[in-house]
Amino acid sequence: DTEVTQTPKHLVMGMTNKKSLKCEQHMGHRAMYWYxxxxxxxxxxxxVYSYEKLSINESVPSRFSPECPxxxxxxxxxxxxxxxxxxxxxxxxxxxSGLPKGHEQYFGPGTRLTVT
Amino acid sequence: xxxxxxxxxxxxxxxxxxxxLRCNYSYGATPYLxxxxxxxxxxxxxxxxxxxGDTLVQGIKGFEAEFKRSQSSFNLRKPSVxxxxxxxxxxxxxxxxxxxxxxxxxxxxxxxx
Numbered sequence: 679d680t681e682v683t684q685t686p687k688h689l690v691m692g693m694t695n696k697k698s699l700k701c702e703q704h705m706g707h708r709a710m711y712w713y714x715x716x717x718x719x720x721x722x723x724x725x726v727y728s729y730e731k732l733s734i735n736e737s738v739p740s741r742f743s744p745e746c747p748x749x750x751x752x753x754x755x756x757x758x759x760x761x762x763x764x765x766x767x768x769x770x771x772x773x774x775s776g777l778p779k780g781h782e783q784y785f786g787p788g789t790r791l792t793v794t
Numbered sequence: 795x796x797x798x799x800x801x802x803x804x805x806x807x808x809x810x811x812x813x814x815l816r817c818n819y820s821y822g823a824t825p826y827l828x829x830x831x832x833x834x835x836x837x838x839x840x841x842x843x844x845x846x847g848d849t850l851v852q853g854i855k856g857f858e859a860e861f862k863r864s865q866s867s868f869n870l871r872k873p874s875v876x877x878x879x880x881x882x883x884x885x886x887x888x889x890x891x892x893x894x895x896x897x898x899x900x901x902x903x904x905x906x907x
Contacts, residue, residue, distance in 0.1 A: 684837075766835075768837055777893070781843075783895060787836055
């Protein structure tokens with residue numbers, strides 16, 4: 679199984695809402711990632727979890743809160759978002775966080791988020 | 795610092811024609827290089843990777859890429875494109891200091907019937 683799944687596929691939320699994005703992998707990977715992708719742009723790294731611990735936070739605003747409940751699951755909790763946060767949110771996983779295996783990342787299909 | 799340049803924003807080729815997408819990287823040592831493809835509204839799929847060894851790398855869907863250290867390039871090729879190859883293609887290099895990928899800006903491929 680080489681699949682990373684993400685739910686929901688689409689999400690529309692108001693600026694005062696609280697919602698969560700979910701990501702799951704069953705490849706035994708020990709590193710998981712959140713990316714944000716705006717239209718016609720490459721993905722931008724947000725967070726990296728390695729062995730269920732947050733290892734990289736790319737100065738992401740606190741209205742985005744990641745959580746890694748176990749080695750297979752990764753959540754992104756959203757609160758008080760702004761319209762400019764509308765984007766495709768991609769989850770990825772890799773075998774480990776060391777080099778080079780940490781670079782070989784497998785992506786999910788993404789959640790299309792619209793903030794109104 | 796590592797960086798990746800994809801000089802072509804948009805390329806259109808005829809179905810059945812050959813394809814070459816350009817990628818140049820900036821890196822001090824031997825880089826870890828990747829090509830990803832993204833269909834509209836989808837996630838990224840790893841096409842192929844180069845870590846070391848043979849400089850001609852075979853990937854999925856009939857793609858290949860050649861690592862040329864002298865030119866700091868890792869161009870993606872396919873001998874005959876299909877309409878289903880229309881997508882966005884990203885070249886990427888592994889950051890030497892962390893488990894991070896540095897993406898190029900992408901090349902959008904359109905296929906002419």
